[in-house]
Amino acid sequence: MLETRNLDKSFGAIHVTRDVSLKLERGERRVILGPNGAGKTTLFNQLVGELRPDTGSIHLAGEDVTALPVATRARRGLSRSYQKNTLFDGLTVAENLALAASVATGNAMNMWTDSLAKPEIRDIVDDVANQVSLIPYIHAKVSEVSYGVRRQLEVGVALATRPLVLLMDEPTSGVGPEMAKGFHDLLNNLPRDLTLLIIEHDMDLAFDVADTITVLNYGEVVFDGLPEQARGSQLLKEIYLGSWEDA
Amino acid sequence: MFRHTPLRYATLAVLAAGMFAAAMTAEYFGLEILTEIAILAILVLALDMVAGFGGMVSLCHGALMGVGAYAYAVLAAKAGLAPPVAMAAAIAISGACSWVIGAICARSHGIYFIMATLAFGQMAYSYAFDSAALGGDDGVSGIPRLDLSAIGIDLNDGQSFALFCLLALAAAYGAAVIILRSGLGRSLTGIMHNEQRMRAVGLVTWRVKADVFGLSGMIAGLAGVLAAQHIMFVSPGLLAWTVSGEALVVVILGGLGTLVGPLVGAVLFVLLKHEISNVTPYWHLVVGVILVAVVMSRANGVFGWIEARVARWQAPRVISSRKEQVKNA
Numbered sequence: 185m186l187e188t189r190n191l192d193k194s195f196g197a198i199h200v201t202r203d204v205s206l207k208l209e210r211g212e213r214r215v216i217l218g219p220n221g222a223g224k225t226t227l228f229n230q231l232v233g234e235l236r237p238d239t240g241s242i243h244l245a246g247e248d249v250t251a252l253p254v255a256t257r258a259r260r261g262l263s264r265s266y267q268k269n270t271l272f273d274g275l276t277v278a279e280n281l282a283l284a285a286s287v288a289t290g291n292a293m294n295m296w297t298d299s300l301a302k303p304e305i306r307d308i309v310d311d312v313a314n315q316v317s318l319i320p321y322i323h324a325k326v327s328e329v330s331y332g333v334r335r336q337l338e339v340g341v342a343l344a345t346r347p348l349v350l351l352m353d354e355p356t357s358g359v360g361p362e363m364a365k366g367f368h369d370l371l372n373n374l375p376r377d378l379t380l381l382i383i384e385h386d387m388d389l390a391f392d393v394a395d396t397i398t399v400l401n402y403g404e405v406v407f408d409g410l411p412e413q414a415r416g417s418q419l420l421k422e423i424y425l426g427s428w429e430d431a
Numbered sequence: 432m433f434r435h436t437p438l439r440y441a442t443l444a445v446l447a448a449g450m451f452a453a454a455m456t457a458e459y460f461g462l463e464i465l466t467e468i469a470i471l472a473i474l475v476l477a478l479d480m481v482a483g484f485g486g487m488v489s490l491c492h493g494a495l496m497g498v499g500a501y502a503y504a505v506l507a508a509k510a511g512l513a514p515p516v517a518m519a520a521a522i523a524i525s526g527a528c529s530w531v532i533g534a535i536c537a538r539s540h541g542i543y544f545i546m547a548t549l550a551f552g553q554m555a556y557s558y559a560f561d562s563a564a565l566g567g568d569d570g571v572s573g574i575p576r577l578d579l580s581a582i583g584i585d586l587n588d589g590q591s592f593a594l595f596c597l598l599a600l601a602a603a604y605g606a607a608v609i610i611l612r613s614g615l616g617r618s619l620t621g622i623m624h625n626e627q628r629m630r631a632v633g634l635v636t637w638r639v640k641a642d643v644f645g646l647s648g649m650i651a652g653l654a655g656v657l658a659a660q661h662i663m664f665v666s667p668g669l670l671a672w673t674v675s676g677e678a679l680v681v682v683i684l685g686g687l688g689t690l691v692g693p694l695v696g697a698v699l700f701v702l703l704k705h706e707i708s709n710v711t712p713y714w715h716l717v718v719g720v721i722l723v724a725v726v727m728s729r730a731n732g733v734f735g736w737i738e739a740r741v742a743r744w745q746a747p748r749v750i751s752s753r754k755e756q757v758k759n760a
């Protein structure tokens with residue numbers, strides 16, 4: 185469904201992506217682990233097209249999308265949420281979701297009809313608001329709701345595009361354990377055919393939702409396998425788990 | 432995002448009733464002022480669409496109005512096209528120019544966007560000034576008004592023409608509302624709030640900006656066509672950047688991003704201009720002082736200020752009615 189081949193990217197002297205080749209099957213749920221600065225977000229930015237890789241290619245549903253702009257990839261079913269909230273702050277929760285849904289339903293360029301009143305868009309808004317537990321805040325402005333709620337909306341906007349592949353960049357970053365559990369439930373309730381790539385710091389959550397795990401270190405894939413293997417991997421303990429267990 | 436509130440409806444009703452009453456009772460000079468208000472109001476509607484709902488602060492809307500005026504003048508007075516055809520063509524031409532400007536400027540933001548639009552405006556101005564075909568400095572005269580004699584209306588009569596302009600204003604307002612409430616208009620507001628995210632959800636943002644800018648240019652073009660018919664003469668002064676600047680002042684004075692506010696601003700601006708210039712030649716100075724006061728007050732213009740007051744007045748009531756609900760529960 186989503187594949188990278190020998191992706192490479194440097195910022196000047198910093199080599200942030202080193203020969204990364206990944207392959208996600210349809211419906212696969214893969215978690216990316218890696219210490220701070222490992223190049224996880226930079227990899228996402230290349231996958232969605234916000235950054236151009238120096239070399240290598242990206243394939244979505246079997247087609248090379250390396251040269252395609254962000255919006256085109258999104259319309260082909262690639263959606264992302266951001267590590268740092270990237271929302272429409274002055275608008276309501278419902279309007280945030282509706283903006284994404286109106287693109288997905290082909291209403292974003294329509295000059296005549298009120299997109300907020302369209303049943304197909306309302307359905308998506310209600311549906312997604314339900315999925316990410318936003319119903320109580322649906323008419324509140326983003327600037328009026330708590331950080332945790334914004335985190336949920338961050339994923340909600342990405343879901344409202346009705347994606348085939350969803351990339352989530354640390355969806356639980358900065359939220360309490362209770363809300364992190366809520367995300368866990370959310371992930372388990374997502375349709376099974378949705379392909380997921382999740383950057384996650386919470387190890388329990390990661391091992392729990394992942395079909396497969398990729399570990400990045402200094403921009404390089406140092407592990408690619410099943411969660412059970414990851415748990416037992418010595419290399420992984422050294423570069424990643426070790427530092428966590430010590431902490 | 433744009434929505435009508437009871438206050439906005441009420442304000443529209445008062446404006447419509449007031450202007451209609453003025454059109455029915457005013458003498459020659461009053462009708463001139465009313466026509467001036469209607470034309471300015473159409474122009475500032477067009478500007479608020481892009482500036483207030485898309486963050487595209489344009490300094491070429493005066494020039495776009497001028498393009499509409501010149502296109503109508505040339506097509507109707509020189510090429511001898513029937514006025515309705517010339518009107519439609521002029522609106523289409525200013526819309527097309529506007530779309531191209533919007534498409535080119537869509538990638539720039541903030542001050543760079545303002546400067547880019549200013550440059551386009553100045554290009555149009557200097558072209559009109561130097562072009563022999565457009566009459567250069569002298570402009571174009573002998574511009575006919577629309578002929579509605581078939582339905583018994585003579586637009587050469589001041590009152591009929593004022594009513595005609597008010598009707599055009601109502602149509603322009605209706606069009607602006609439809610556009611702002613459409614998927615396209617809402618996408619534009621999404622871009623204003625977060626262009627990166629709109630792209631990430633799959634929107635080709637420059638197209639949205641260009642399309643709304645083009646539609647806005649058509650409305651500005653309508654203002655130009657009416658201005659040309661009103662004074663039956665066009666000159667390069669119509670395209671001067673100060674016209675755009677003045678329109679921006681009116682939008683800010685009235686209330687950026689409220690659509691109704693700029694209408695209020697247009698009425699206040701023209702009335703103030705005439706009242707104050709009766710007393711002193713320094714009316715620009717007075718308008719300047721008022722503008723500084725409005726901007727410093729941090730209210731969103733006169734109408735924005737009223738909206739904020741009404742919202743504050745309503746807020747305690749909402750809380751107390753919630754308390755009652757809790758009590759009743």
Ligand SMILES: Nc1ncnc2c1ncn2[C@@H]1O[C@H](COP(=O)(O)OP(=O)(O)OP(=O)(O)O)[C@@H](O)[C@H]1O
Pocket residue numbers: 195198200218219220221222223224225226227267
């Ligand atoms: N636009 C940029 N220009 C220069 N360097 C950058 C840029 N973006 C990221 N970097 C650098 O690339 C490296 C990888 O950053 P990235 O944000 O991808 O890490 P990450 O794995 O997402 O880390 P975290 O867990 O903290 O989110 C960091 O050293 C960062 O400073």
Ligand SMILES: [Mg+2]
Pocket residue numbers: 224225226267
């Ligand atoms: Mg990151």
